[in-house]
Amino acid sequence: MEIAIVALAAAFGLCIGSFLNVCVHRLPRGESVVSPGSRCAACGTPIRWFDNLPVASYLMLGGKCRxxxxxxxxxxxxVELxxxxxxxxxxxxFEPGPLLVVRVVFAAMLVALFFIDLEHQLLPDAITLPGIAIGLGASVFLAPGLVASATGAAIGAAVLLAIRWVWKRATGVDGMGLGDVKMLAMIGAFLGWQQVWLVLFVASLTGAVVGVTIATAGRGSMKTRLPFGTFLAVAAFLAACWGEPxxxxxxxxxTLQ
Ligand SMILES: [Zn+2]
Structure with missing residues (x-):
């Protein structure tokens, strides 16, 4: 039974991943994700449904436009995988139920933010702002509860605004976009204030490790701007699944001490 649900979720994920590809390509360009239908980015030919199947079409066409x-x-x-x-x-x-649905929506948003920030250094309001609203709305009925959710959104935004302000005072440069601020508010709205600290800690730590690795490998300097949203997305997904324990x-x- 559980394996059937996990397999179903994976299949559903392939289809949603196909849509997220459209989001990742179009949202940073300010285009609609609904219309027109999928088309080749090179020649503009509309992609027929049978050439637009997740994974299968890509493999069958060898990753090329027909x-x-x-x-x-x-x-x-x-993205699909x-x-x-x-x-x-x-x-x-998560047990099958409303919370699973909310967390699947959250995961989809994180995947889109992960790839858009990685490629464009951008976290579109079109994802983060509805994300804050959905996180708050769902918490009226579900975990983590409205108080923890609202506190989480507020703390998420406030902490990054504070770091951003201190950084700007100290170095004179804008080290962080407002997109990161809205994204951590969204994460707080979905997961509650306790998880905000965990997400911030894990994202900063992995970001620092990756940043130093890139710098020492000579592929950038310590001033290379890292897509912090990409790290936030990974940390938030891990926290959503395994943060509570x-x-x-x-x-x-x-409390034992
Ligand atoms: Zn083409």
């Missing part, structure tokens, strides 16, 4: 032969980025395939994986993991962690363990650690 009309003009232009190569499509492997990102299309990767990562979405499938994210949905399957979410379905394995970590926080419970940490709280136990403090």
């Amino acid at each position: 009309a003009c032969g232009a190569s499509y980025s492997a990102r299309y395939l990767v 990562i979405t499938a994986l994210a949905f399957a993991l979410t379905a394995a962690v 970590v926080i419970a363990w940490y709280v136990g650690l403090i």
Whole structure:
């Protein structure tokens, strides 16, 4: 039974991943994600439904446009597979029910933000602002509850605004966009204020490790701007699935002393 639900979630993830590809390509360009239908980015030929099946069409056409032969980025395939994986993991962690639906929506938004920030250094309001609203709205009925959710959104925004302000005072440069601020507010709205700290900690730590690695490998300097939203997305997904036991363990650690 559980395996069937996880498999179903993975299949659903492939289809949503196909739509997220449209979002990742069009949202940073300010285009509609609804119309026109999918078309080749090179020649503009509309892509027929049978050439637009997740994974299968990409593999069958060798990642090329049927009309003009232009190569499509492997990102299309990767986004679909990562979405499938994210949905399957979410379905394995949460019981079937309304919270699972909310967390699947959250995962889809994180996948889109992950790739858009990675490629364009941008976190579109078209995702983060509705995300804050959905997170708050769902918390009226579901975990983490409206108070934890509203506090989470406020703390998420306030912490990054404070870091941004201090950084600007100290260095004179804008180290962080407002997109990161809205994204952490969205994460707080979905997961509650306790998880905001965990997400911030994990994202900063992995960001620092990756940043130093890139710098020492000579592929950039310490001033290379890292897509912080990409790290936030990974940390938020991990926290959504496995953050509660970590926080419970940490709280136990403090209260035992
Ligand atoms: Zn084409």
